[in-house]
Amino acid sequence: MLIEKQRWAGIQDGSITVLFRRWRHRHATAGKVYRTGAGRIVVEQAEIVAPSRIRAKDAHAAGYGSAAQVLADLRGAEGDPIYLLRIRLADGPDPRAELASDDQLSDEDIASLTARLARMDTSSSFGPWTIRTLRLIEELPATRAPDLAARLGREPDRFKVDVRKLKALGLTSSLEVGYELSPRGRAYLAGH
The missing domain is CATH 2.30.130.30 (Hypothetical protein.)
Incomplete structure (x- = not known):
């Protein structure tokens, strides 16, 4: 809203x-x-x-x-x-922010995230995108979403929707301009 x-x-x-x-x-x-x-x-x-x-x-x-x-x-x-x-x-901290700050991933956490990302990739009309998007955000934090989308040949509005899906898993954080990997996202990529 x-x-x-x-x-x-x-x-x-x-x-x-x-x-x-x-x-x-x-x-x-x-x-x-x-x-x-x-x-x-x-x-x-x-x-x-x-x-x-x-x-x-x-x-x-x-x-x-x-x-x-x-x-x-x-x-x-x-x-x-x-x-x-x-x-x-709302009372209390944002559960999504708490999730994003958790960088202590168990093998079960990594397997669960891998399965969820695989489902997102499989259901995508343009093929696998999750790891490519995470790696791009890792490489270019604080970069405008339209610029990131262009690098992947994606439409900016659809790209933003997909990044919100990654954020819901606690893997990315929004910045004033663009995104960055969250501690959880960095830990996941390091173990992936």
Whole structure:
């Protein structure tokens, strides 16, 4: 979920507990945790609200001075529903970050990762990509995703989706620009 940078500090300190979005289709579900620039957030409630029913209290909880300011700031098509999301920071550390920092891989861990990567390679429409991508990120950390994708002859958006799959396994980390191997990713490649 994308959250405007000017809202990050308020979400982190708890002063922003509401987000408003104009979406054609729901993009967030109550009870789910989303990774955002502000950190991991829990959406506690997600409901459609009529513009005339936006309360001043909720506008203030979203960091606005009034409901009119909320409406003026909303993106999207005018006729699309407005969603009110009640949010909070997720408790505890990001499990994905904890996984990525674990560089003590057992033989079982390596076998499990190897099997998962093999399944990703097998299901790919363009052939094996996982190890090539990890090696490229190892060689060129902090390189823009489109530049990495071009080196592999890949389309940038699809490449980014695939790198997120590697990140979900704890093998890569995102940087301000590009990626790097995580400690877990370096340990895996060293044992592979």
